[in-house]
Amino acid sequence: MFEWHSTVNIFNLITKFMDVVYNKWRSKLIVASTDGENTMTGRHASIVPRLVACADNNVLRIWCTPHQINIVVKxxxxxxxxxxxxxxxxxxxxxLRA
Structure with missing residues (x-):
C-alpha cells in the first residue's frame, strides 16, 4: 500500500486481499481484533465497523491480547x-544506545 493510509484505503486493501485469499470470508468472519485505536474502532468511518457491515454474521469485537497486556504492564x-x-x-x- 503506497498511497495515503486513510481508513478507506486500508479497508479496501483488506477486503481485496481477503477476496483473493478466500472469497467467502464475509460469511466466515466472526471476530475482529484490534488495538483499540480510534482509526480502527471508531463508530462510523473506521475499519472495524466497515468490516462488520460487510460480514454476513454478527461479529465480536475484541482488543488483541498483546495490546491488553501492554496497557496493563505500562x-x-x-x-x-x-x-x-x-x-x-x-x-x-x-x-546505552549512544
Missing amino acids: AAIEAIDNGVWAKQVYTFSVF
Whole structure:
C-alpha cells in the first residue's frame, strides 16, 4: 500500500486481499481484533465497523491480547515509584544506545 493510509484505503486493501485469499470470508468472519485505536474502532468511518457491515454474521469485537497486556504492564511500571523508575530506565537505555 503506497498511497495515503486513510481508513478507506486500508479497508479496501483488506477486503481485496481477503477476496483473493478466500472469497467467502464475509460469511466466515466472526471476530475482529484490534488495538483499540480510534482509526480502527471508531463508530462510523473506521475499519472495524466497515468490516462488520460487510460480514454476513454478527461479529465480536475484541482488543488483541498483546495490546491488553501492554496497557496493563505500562500502567504497572508507571505506578512504581510514581513513574520515576520508568524514566530512569528509559534514560539509561538511551545512554546505552549512544
